[in-house]
Amino acid sequence: MSLEVGEHLGEGERYRIERLLGTGGMGAVYLARDAKFGEEVALKVAAAVGGGEAVIRQRFQREAKIGYRLGQQTGFVRAFDWGRHGHLLYLVMDLVRGARALALDEGSRAERLGRLADAARLVERAHAAGVIHRDLKPANFLEDEQGAVHLSDFGLAKLGGIEELAGQETMPQLTTSHIGMGTPRFMPPEQFEDAKRVDERVDVYALGVMLYRALTNEYPFDGRPLEILRAQQEVLGGKAPPPRPRDVDADLPEELDALCARALVLEADQRLDSASELLEGLRPHLPRGKRGKGAGRARRKKKAAPSHPVPLDLPPGIVRSEEPGRYRCERDGSELVWVPPGELRVGSTAPEANEDESPRFRAKLEHGFFCGLRPVTWGQYRRFCRDMGWAIPASQLQLASGETWSASEEHPVFHVTWQEAFHYCQWAGLRLPTEAEWEFAARGSDERTYPWGEDEPSAEHGNWEGHPEHGLHPTPAGAFLAGASPWGCLDMAGNVWEWVYDWYERYSRWIKRDPTGPTEGAFKVIRGGAWSTPPLHCRTTTRRMFAPLLRAPNLGFRVAR
Template identity: 30%
Template sequence: MATIICSSCGTRNPSDKEDCRRCGEALGDVMPSTGGEVSPIVDGRWEVVKPLLGTDNPYLYIGREMESGRSVLIKRLSRAAARDRTVRGKFAKEAEILGALEHPNLARIVDMVDDSDTPAMILDAPGDITLAKLLARKGRLPVGIALEFTLQLLSTLDFLHKNRVTHRQLMPTKILVGSDAQKGFPLLSVVDFGLAHLSKVQTLDELEFGPSTVVGMKVTDTVSGAAPRPYQAPEQLRGESHEQSDIYSLGVIFFEMLTGDLPLSSNPVDESGTERSIRSEEPTSVRLLRPEVSAELEEVILTMLSKDAERRFQDIDAVRNALVMAPEAKTETMVAIPKGTFVQGSADDDEDGRDEERPQREVFLDAFFIDRTPVTAAEYKAYLDATGTQPPEEWAKFNDPQEKPDRPAVLVNWDDANGYADWAGKRLPTEAEWEKAARGEDGRIYPWGEDEPSPKRAWFDQKHPSEVGARPFGTSPWGVHEMAGNVFEWVADWYDRDYYAEAPDENPQGPDSGTKKVIRGGSFAHGAFALRCATRGRYRPEAHRANHGFRCAWSLDE
């Protein structure tokens, strides 16, 4: 059954429902109401701005420090819970324990407000959406991004386990997605978790925030009191929980990040059906839903999802050691480009520059990832096979996935490229992103610098494409290959010769409309004049050309 995730509480609902079955909010981007129970000002210093989207804790908010404006998370007790002395004491104890746990992927306590009505914890954690909300927006993630997110969560669990803490209900609704302050790369933070070995607490199911709760936790001797969730391990249904339970939960999250779906059938209306699935149903094959995933990586996930805890990895180090041996961990297929400014276009005194490349300007871009090489014929063939998409009749004449799998896919129009990107959990880069990835931050003429093109650095003035990655001396400052020559590459933007004069200085997205799409990078069929980083090409988006290919990008924002 297709499902939709509530943007307010993170609950999965049948796709035909208009309102969330738990919180009642419309299944869209409607903010959950606080019902007027929570004051917008905490201790005269902190302001509640909005509820955190995609969490299952209705008392977790995005806030800010009023004096400095810095963003924070605010956890509060309900008024009913605050009237219980035991609950207030445990809330304070939780803050004390969390204050002693310092890790880059854990929300850090910066203040504890012992308000008489609604006590609050102030947490320093980047981001304003949960992983559940991110997955609801994007569907699934690129394999490399999902692997990086999993490694971050492994590091978090490793730290917690070594401090005798098990999470016991790790799930996307309890993971905040933000970016690090220096480079802007994605940073996950666990923001809501139980301290099983220390205080015998349990994360509560949605809407169970009553008098005995501690900000999403309640005192219990088992972990079976809450309704069964698809992230719970089988032994948790029997009231058992340990480190291997966290490994199982992370396996479910990893599967979901890769496929956009859950490994087991989960009926959001029939929770007994979910429990039966957890106990006895074998997980769906990752490669059935994501064919490009290696058999080795699938085996790691299946081991994490074993019904028998003894057959799972016994500790985090074992999981990590298995992951780094998978082919996906050995070859980075995407390159991280940090946030910051770069020089776009051609200077007025550049004799080779064209009017459409002017004015030269400084542009700021948020961090993004871009494919290290153009999409290959073999990679594109996997997309065709998986989706049943039919290429043009001449496609096989110019692409040979069997004998020449590492040549770039060509005879691909803009819609074809965009379709592949969406299937891969990615998107096409903007024109500005492409140029920054090609020339770095210093405005160089070619990806490798100022020297004229040579066969050692670029593939041009030829009769056919070359294998990708074959010219390491021609890479960009970031290590991106084939940004000059081989194939022209489609980007997301419509073409407008005067766009630079009116474009925004931050994250330009291109004109709203046009008749042609921008292509970049020159090709094997062109001379050296087309290889400059600033050179702008354009072509009809419906056209299939033997020297047109593409590469993909990804970022936290759409």
């Protein structure tokens, strides 16, 4: 599939081949001259054969679109044209003069780390623009004649806006679920499993592999793809220790060893979160002129404490309460608090966690929401039933002593099915919170074990089995002020379990934006524990499944909007 010197390609014979620059797995790269502007360009070609033609064409188009967007900034190789020439597909890109792959095996350790830091800064900027590269490796970082580093090859990159515009013609062929794509040495397990649903941390892992290479001149996992995947699974299963640079070179600084290990963690939710964090850890070990000013740290501080004001225009039927920071639903009288947009890692891997609390995944809640201050009460639910002409469920419980206990208007409602809770929310102009919303309302972004923090549950925090004064039946809703969540929600640990919107399924590790769970199932999720469960089951990450048509004496719900 070679081209001859002097051969012309493109509309109007725009590109003239000057000479071959190199060959690779996908084809060849030529130096060409653009007759339209009189400039030299790099021209990549690949054979268009059989069913592979559509994939290559889509990859070239994708690379041009993403590369063009990033190419407006220095350091990114801009791809700006593509087309077909006979049986060849071609992609036209900026020419990086003297280009060679990033050298991680030349010079002193500080010099090697300096080159890696230059590469990581480009990744940091790409992530800031919403681009996840998904194929980072030294060959895709090009050093020019002056030693400047450029990031190239966006054919596998992920960018939400472009996927939305061209999803039907691009993603199904390039990233079909459960088919890994990328370069195996630089891929974490989640990319092998489903590259379509990964986030920025796959690029952080690849930078970790490059750091390991710069420190040891070896790879943490090497061999054929299945051998790499098998070795990773052995580490995940505890059958082999994770690779550490100091296992190869015991004289390496412990700080670099620990930094590399954090970037190479195989569980995405325990890995370094960003290229900025990697850069921060590298900074003390870089040549003096490449240490920068700590901009990455400043950005993270700003991200950690964002400002999320309540919308100025409240939704219909929601009004401000007399108490500052609270709101009220006019239809049913529910008091609400505002939970801002945010991000959390759903689930837990703590020793006391249940099996269905992992693998953990990152949930991005891109829209703030109003959450019930406390569960819906019997007084509210009875008004709904009278308005709808429905039968009111039993509000009595038979205690172990043989006595009958009756709930007051202020106790949380129980003995309601998921469908009844759903219809109540519709009647009130509200909705059930999703499982991710419920967990975020209960724990915020700091991964606390209980709504109030890490302190062991006490009699002031909530109502659960074994409570010295309660624990035999529900208490009035919102009675335990010391158990408030970061946003002020009450009774999110104990008293009654709470229905949420989602069907139950086991977690997957992929990042999700405003997740609502599967579209169907046999069971719904319930959260929060109850008066009849031990405190350990009232953690913010505890989840159970329950049939949506069944009632229980310890199961109610709260509202959201």
